[in-house]
Amino acid sequence: MQKRLLFPLATFCATTLVMALQKPVFLLYYASEAARYGFGDWCRVVWHGLSLDMTVAGYVTALPLLLTLLSLWVTLSDRTWRRIFGLYFWVVALVAGAVFAVDLALYEHWGFRLDGTALMYLDAPKEVLANVDWWMGIRQTLFFAACTALLVWLYRLLVRRLFLPAGRIPLRGVWSLVLLLLGGFDFLAIRGGVGASVANVSKVAFSPEMFLNQAAVNPLFSFLSTLGDDGSYADAYPFFPEEERAARFEELRGNRRAEGAPAAAGYASASAPASAEDAAPTGAPTGAPTGAPAASSGSVPADAADAVLRTQRPNVVVVLLESFGRTVMDATCEGEPVMPNMQRLKCEGVWFENFFANSFRTDRGEVAVLSGFPAQTLLSVMKLPAKAATLPSIARSLGEEGYATSFTYGGDLNFTNQASYLYATGWQELVWQRDLHFDAPASHWGYDDAVMCDYFARRVIELDAGGHPFLAGLLTLSSHIPFDVPYARFDDKVLNAMAFSDECVGRMVERLKASPAWENLLLVLVADHGYPYPEGIAYNIPLRHRIPMLWLGGAVARPRTVEDYGSQMDFAATLLGSMGLSHEAFDYSKDLFDTVNQPRRFAYYTFNEGFGVVDASGEAVWDCAADRAVSVTSPELLDVGRTLLQTTYVDIDRR
Template sequence: LGDPTDYAAEYPFFDEATRAARFEALRGNGPAAGEPERVLTTGRPNVVVVILESFARTIMDERVDGEWVMPRMQQLKGEGVWFENFFANSFRTDRGEVAILSGYPAQTRTSIMKLPAKCRELPSLARSYARAGYATEFIYGGDLNFTDQASYMYATGWQRLVWQKDLRFDTPAADWGYDDRVMGEFVAERVVDLARGGEPFLAGWLTLSSHTPFDVPYDRFDDKLLNAMAFTDDCVGRLVDRLKASPAWDNLLVVLVADHGYPYPADEPYDTPLRHRIPMLWLGGALAAPRTVETYASQIDLAATLLGQTGLRHDDFAFSRDIFVPRERPFGYYVFNEGFGAVDASGQAVWDAATGRLREGSDPELADLGRTLLQATYVDLAGR
């Protein structure tokens, strides 16, 4: 049965002609946008996307008694392409995954991942790379049926899914599945095996240990949240070390990106840009040189950026903008349950649907960018 919800009428900020024109001007996607600056040495790298559970920038940049909570991320960001002003589009894993893997914006009070009929025609990194001759595989140490992840993955072209039901380890599974140390070792060896096979590949891994209840086989900090984050940081560092030591590294691009932020410190309001700021870091032998990218962007922009670097078309990713193509006003965008936020180098705008008002001090132009994206998301959702 079709979904009867009138999504197109959810956020009627502009009449349809105005909305369409504003979105088209905002989009700037496809060949007309221009050629991106190249940061890779090859147009056909093997790609690994690691989605980091709850890796907030506020936690990554935290110290306890002078020690970094995430020392490996702090070290590695100097070795790759580091995106300084990067934002999650939402506050949930299911919405973050779709933003990362399909370049599709999160919704405020629904999740397209839970609407299988609407997922079928979503663009995806998996489908784009498969068309270019890549093998595609996604790995998770837990249950991919949770929030209909497996349904979404299959619908959007992932050829092989590996998850808890397929895995057997001596270490017992935790609440969410096999911990990140066990899975990090598994993923590293799987990537090495795939590279040895000679066929280009896209592999994905979603971590899980830095999720509540934060029970991990690690004892570095008394605070359970910070200790779990430190554990996953260590596991990701070990993964990178293993790949660096293998022949796979030379033609490899590893993308580390969080699924969403986390309310840390606990008094940080849920609707602020800081609450949604996350790390994104590219590593691997396929990179030309380390650098810091100051451009403001968000998860939906990864798809066009990655495909642009590998010479693949991304016109069908209507909401995704290549970070390495110069733009007049790049910005980050996110939603929460009752509104949206937009942020750039000059300011921010936060709109609350409950009051219908902008937060004091909001930039009017950024507010209109956010309104355009939110309305366009729901109009697009209605048409799927």
């Protein structure tokens, strides 16, 4: 009986071993590229890939585990049980062999591991076969046969050696509990552990070298986890015929350049400040919609004549503030401001008064800020690794200018495929919870903002002392559900957590101010999304998505308030334009300081099955599921939103 109980465990271990062996096979198959890396890198590929290998092994073991438990209570001949297992393992072997063989052949053409999009081409078998030369067909067929034969032999060996006739089974209740306990461990393997993030391809990402990250991915997991994606994103929102959609988007695109206009502008050298004749202010917009009041008196338009930055190449720090909605930032509790530091600091730098999040989720807001790409309604491009890798990014743009790039988070960057996305889009170094060891307890999401803001300030100062230009990112986490923080200022749990994060960020800013790093620093504070405060605020109105963005640091020319409307996806072009760098790769991102091309200023956001657009003329909110307007004070904005939503999905489909 003991051997029968070992059968599921042996199945799990054998499957994990086979999955792990696939890694060196992949590296040998692509030996010309793998030769650039040492033996240690090969070992790290296998080691980091084990998490997804065990997830696949967990799935494979689930049915044998259940059948073994069933065999304790259901009387069938051992021959019958072995036939059942034989059929099951043949299916597993055939699927695994086919995926391994096809994945090896396609990687050199696709540049990513096999996923569910491969099934899209099965409806045109002649066209597929036309792209397969005879040697590739023979080679991959032989590989498929060898993989299948190996797996069938291995699983049959386990069945013969361990699933022995049990005869009369004493203590079947005890043995059943043991199997249920094994089932719990199997579930953890399938889930990917006990952490906040579940199994995803980001779990195996460990290097800025994308080939090594791709080598660590389990192709079976990559394929099976994307089977539900039909890939027909372009048809999700067919508002306009394709020709009309493309023409409408041309009028909205952020990188549209006026004839004869320079590619980028916006910084002032110390020796040659910008002249007043270089640009002419157009005046502040009026008629702000609900939730987006006009700027306070004394503000300066975004297109003021003087440049935004004092230097062409500042060190750049981007801090993504978890859930920092403007409704929270502007709130008071018991007569006290909830975020006194943000209120104080906004007078010291470039403050964007009418700025909005593109989404209500961190993964989508993060992509909007760092890649200038619009958020989606029912999907997240970050969770489509092959497509996310093709997005532009400020990290890649600044990396090409010689900047070192690093991103820090006190929690788990595997969550929602963040690590995979960040590495793929040019972030050279990721520092997160697994790399950090503080004498402080971690919260539900990771190390709290007090610990991380202190650490990050030290890190920025150290990077500055290195004398090399850098881009450093930080994502805060304490102002997130469940809002458990080591702080007791307000009785309201949400506001108390927000106040805690504000205090931590304020201390970090003051520490940077007091350091030599401040002189050449551009520090950007921007929320990842808003928050539904006060309670009961509608999820789809502009007020829910209004967020702060503030530029601080010695690199900022002078304090000002920007009144023009914009959203997270405009940050990339605005930053690069201010540094005199091209933002041609960012189709959707508008430079809010561009006085030559004058792209239309508006803020666009999405929610579950809908979008909102807001500018100085009013707002338009559309519910796609109900096919009706939620709120419209400026009807022309409806077509702006329709164009952007349809274009986003067409774009994703083509990537």
